[in-house]
Amino acid sequence: MSDPIDSTTIVDVTDVDPALDTFTCLVTAESRLREAQRDRVLGNDLTEFERNYFGPEVGAVRRAYNRTMMKHMQTGGRLLDFGCGGVWWKQDYWPSFSEVTACEVDRSALKEIGAAYPAVRLWWTRNGLIGTEESFDVVLSSSVLGYILPEQARHHIACAYRLLGEGGQLVLTRVLAYDLAAWLRGRRLVDLPGPRFAYHYSKAELVRVLRDVGFRDIRYHTLGARLPGLSWRINQALYKAAPPLMTQAFPAMFPFFKVQHMLTARK
Secondary structure: OOOOOOOOOOEEOEOOOHHHHHHHHHHHHHHHHHHHHHHHHHOOOHHHHHHHOOOOOOHHHHHHHHHHHHHHOOOOOEEEEEOOOOOOOHHHOHHHOOEEEEEEOOHHHHHHHHHHOOOOEEEEOOOOOEOOOOOEEEEEEEOOHHHOOHHHHHHHHHHHHHHEEEEEEEEEEEEEEOOHHHHHHOOOEEEEOOOEEEEOEOHHHHHHHHHHHOOEEEEEEEEEEOOOOOOHHHHHHHHHHOHHHHHHHHHHHOHHHEEEEEEEEEO
């Protein structure tokens, strides 16, 4: 890591564009909701979070996803963690890079990171896009595309392309798959409490956008499956007991049981 910095230093790197005002409103609402939830419910205690929430972002599921990510992620250079979230899980991959820049629309998440990782640079963006002349070896977009609509996703991926140096790698992880539940409901766009939404993307859609933006060497990796009819608590137990079954066997046998995508690509 680089030399420690003042953990209160958060730099505004927003790429200002009046055409993206709607995008700005959406990500601002999401940021405020996440901050309120964090303060009201679980704070920053990961153990408490895992005891109370059994979705795909925590526990044995998240650890399996991170192991898959690290098998395919280029390491050793400059990382931009684009949509980094709070402090959780960073020990799984940040130490593998010489320099880390964390970027979020959520200032409270960046403050958490500044306190826990004083060597990491902190960037804030009002609309989810970044304006800078810097370039990075790897851009990690984690849990971003699943919560923005296709046109916004195109802006996000194009921004990531600009931020990479030649030959740099983009890693898109935890994008909601177009799975059995979405197909049965006939709905890509799913309302969530908040108000919020989630959007289910097909593999073909994601690959097409990556190609259109200019990425090459696009590779698809499934992160895992969710067995329908079983609660996340039971699925978490299956990931803990038999990770290969949940991350490799079931997604191959039952494509519509996939719950998360991962793609890597080169500039």
